[in-house]
Amino acid sequence: MTLFQSIVLGVVQAISEFLPISSDGHLNLFQHFFKLTPSLDFDIFLHAATFLSVVFFFRHQIKYFFANLKYIIVGSIPAAIIGVLLKDQIESIAASPKLLPYFFLFTGIMVLSTKFITTKDKPLNYLSAFIIGIFQALAILPAVSRSGGTIFSALLLGLSPQNAFNFSFSLFIPTTAGAIVLGLKDIASSNFITLNNLIAFAITSIVGYFVLTIFQKITLNKKFWIFGIYVILLALTLFFIL
Numbered sequence: 001m002t003l004f005q006s007i008v009l010g011v012v013q014a015i016s017e018f019l020p021i022s023s024d025g026h027l028n029l030f031q032h033f034f035k036l037t038p039s040l041d042f043d044i045f046l047h048a049a050t051f052l053s054v055v056f057f058f059r060h061q062i063k064y065f066f067a068n069l070k071y072i073i074v075g076s077i078p079a080a081i082i083g084v085l086l087k088d089q090i091e092s093i094a095a096s097p098k099l100l101p102y103f104f105l106f107t108g109i110m111v112l113s114t115k116f117i118t119t120k121d122k123p124l125n126y127l128s129a130f131i132i133g134i135f136q137a138l139a140i141l142p143a144v145s146r147s148g149g150t151i152f153s154a155l156l157l158g159l160s161p162q163n164a165f166n167f168s169f170s171l172f173i174p175t176t177a178g179a180i181v182l183g184l185k186d187i188a189s190s191n192f193i194t195l196n197n198l199i200a201f202a203i204t205s206i207v208g209y210f211v212l213t214i215f216q217k218i219t220l221n222k223k224f225w226i227f228g229i230y231v232i233l234l235a236l237t238l239f240f241i242l
Contacts, residue, residue, distance in 0.1 A: 003195075003196050007203055010199075014203070014204045018053075021107070024139070025103060025107075027046075045204075047183075049200070054172055056205075071125075071129035072170050073174075076178075077133055079139075080175075107143060113152070114151070114155050115228075119160065119222065122159060124159065132150050132153045136150050150164075164219070
């Protein structure tokens with residue numbers, strides 16, 4: 001992998017990890033067009049970078065995290081179960097690029113449908129947290145967006161846009177930390193820390209922070225649904241070129 005490819009993939013990760021357009025789906029696309037084989041150590045660097053972006057972005061909302069810790073734990077259970085028991089099987093089934101348009105289409109319809117959800121302000125409870133967690137777990141499928149699924153389900157269950165945004169990315173923290181730890185034990189490469197990985201890490205974390213800032217404003221202004229248009233158009237395009 002060249003430095004240019006590392007930087008491009010880092011920027012793609014930073015943008016698509018937080019926007020409801022699927023980071024795995026976009027990374028798979030770019031790796032397909034670059035003719036690259038996915039690299040576990042590089043993926044870990046990218047996920048660690050976006051993890052850092054979220055932690056830094058929410059550094060002033062520690063109270064929210066701990067006030068809702070019981071719901072965050074419940075919401076993290078589905079992803080933990082699937083990540084430990086079914087991750088390899090699901091990823092092997094969904095590895096073909098030809099399946100990406102179908103998963104992108106699912107994401108696009110889900111995100112676009114939020115335009116028709118009436119905004120409410122219901123509090124979190126154990127059931128809603130678990131349901132949102134199930135939608136997060138679906139993101140193990142490439143081109144199914146984690147933020148798209150969690151914010152869609154949160155809005156559908158009556159959470160306010162602010163609470164939906166905050167809870168979505170609160171769930172991101174333990175889930176991503178767990179994925180990084182699980183990935184580290186599978187690394188066999190002795191060249192884990194490379195210049196390309198470090199540069200990609202720095203760029204991804206910085207760009208990710210600014211993307212989060214913009215995405216929060218879009219979500220609070222009830223324009224979350226606009227990303228669904230892009231993802232649906234992307235899916236329809238991919239049906240013809242993959």
